[in-house]
Amino acid sequence: xxxxxxxxxxxxxxxxxxxxxxxxxxxxxxxxxxxxxxxxxxxxxxxxxxxxxxxxxxxxxxxxxxxxxxxxxxxxxxxxxxxxxxxxxxxxxxxxxxxxxxxxxxxxxxxxxxxxxxxxxxxxxxxxxxxxxxxxxxxxxxxxxxxxxxxxxxxxxxxxxxxxxxxxxxxxxxxxxxxxxxxxxxxxxxxxxxxxxxxxxxxxxxxxxxxxxxxxxxxxxxxxxxxxxxxxxxxxxxxxxxxxxxxxxxxxxxxxxxxxxxxxxxxxxxxxxxxxxxxxxxxxxxxxxxxxxxxxxxx
Ligand code: NAP
Numbered sequence: 001x002x003x004x005x006x007x008x009x010x011x012x013x014x015x016x017x018x019x020x021x022x023x024x025x026x027x028x029x030x031x032x033x034x035x036x037x038x039x040x041x042x043x044x045x046x047x048x049x050x051x052x053x054x055x056x057x058x059x060x061x062x063x064x065x066x067x068x069x070x071x072x073x074x075x076x077x078x079x080x081x082x083x084x085x086x087x088x089x090x091x092x093x094x095x096x097x098x099x100x101x102x103x104x105x106x107x108x109x110x111x112x113x114x115x116x117x118x119x120x121x122x123x124x125x126x127x128x129x130x131x132x133x134x135x136x137x138x139x140x141x142x143x144x145x146x147x148x149x150x151x152x153x154x155x156x157x158x159x160x161x162x163x164x165x166x167x168x169x170x171x172x173x174x175x176x177x178x179x180x181x182x183x184x185x186x187x188x189x190x191x192x193x194x195x196x197x198x199x200x201x202x203x204x205x206x207x208x209x210x211x212x213x214x215x216x217x218x219x220x221x222x223x224x225x226x227x228x229x230x231x232x233x234x235x236x237x238x239x240x241x242x243x244x245x246x247x248x249x250x251x252x253x254x255x256x257x258x259x260x261x262x263x264x265x266x267x268x269x270x271x272x273x274x275x276x277x278x279x280x281x282x283x284x285x286x287x288x289x290x291x292x293x294x295x296x297x298x299x
Contacts, residue, residue: 004257007259016271016275020064038285043090046106058100080110084117087099091119122284166190166210210230212250214235215235221252231256231263251265
């Protein structure tokens with residue numbers, strides 16, 4: 001990086017901390033007004049180390065925001081029938097307002113069937129087919145946490161997004177596709193690119209907003225970025241550099257100094273994802289208790 005690096009670093013960590021503070025204040029009001037405490041159930045199957053770390057972080061932050069956290073750890077050999085039975089129990093449990101099944105699942109489990117067995121009104125990951133359909137058709141949905149966090153940061157930085165050219169690199173169900181839907185919802189002109197796109201770099205150069213969610217370290221080079229663009233780097237890649245293990249994004253950060261703003265990795269999109277999970281849990285609570293609570297933050 002050199003002195004010409006002018007891009008603002010979007011402080012996802014600070015933004016997320018501020019959001020969680022406001023959510024915690026809402027939780028306190030809900031408790032005072034109703035005597036109820038919003039609750040999130042997280043289901044973890046198997047021993048995947050990264051999944052265990054994510055679930056631990058979700059548990060701690062849910063509690064720190066004043067909500068109930070229910071973590072269900074099941075062995076890797078859990079059957080589909082056993083998992084469905086747990087989900088049915090959580091679906092009908094009034095103290096559970098949000099349900100999340102940590103992905104990836106062991107190979108013998110059918111992830112789509114599992115996701116679609118969650119009550120869509122408790123589906124705080126926003127992966128249920130009904131929530132995907134609601135988002136696609138502009139109806140009230142629980143929206144996947146990572147793109148929701150990206151949109152919040154974009155709106156905070158840019159205000160009205162109407163008419164801006166947005167390019168999304170990556171078309172996964174959990175990031176790229178819902179991100180494109182959200183940007184269309186803001187009346188952006190949206191281009192979605194993927195591994196078979198012939199001219200990704202050229203399309204990226206048209207972007208006022210560039211969202212990259214690929215999982216390839218530093219795929220997006222400086223000359224793919226239009227001067228003045230706002231760049232959201234969703235990628236999290238662990239690489240070895242100079243003999244040290246490091247986290248890098250999907251964008252070559254040091255080459256992005258001519259952007260108006262960019263999210264760093266780490267400290268950009270990552271912290272917003274868990275904050276938005278808490279926001280979604282509160283949104284789910286409010287929709288399950290419409291007469292009792294005022295809408296403030298989450299959606
Ligand atoms: P994914 O399911 O593997 O999808 C990757 C997408 O990138 C696919 O659509 C793929 O295209 C596309 N792609 C692959 N190579 C490409 C290339 N050379 N040019 C253009 N597109 C290319 O990944 P994901 O779940 O969306 O995650 C993407 C990254 O975001 C990962 O690094 C992941 O760790 C990170 N992530 C971060 C958070 C967070 O909280 N910060 C949350 C979720 C994910 P095809 O569809 O054609 O295969």
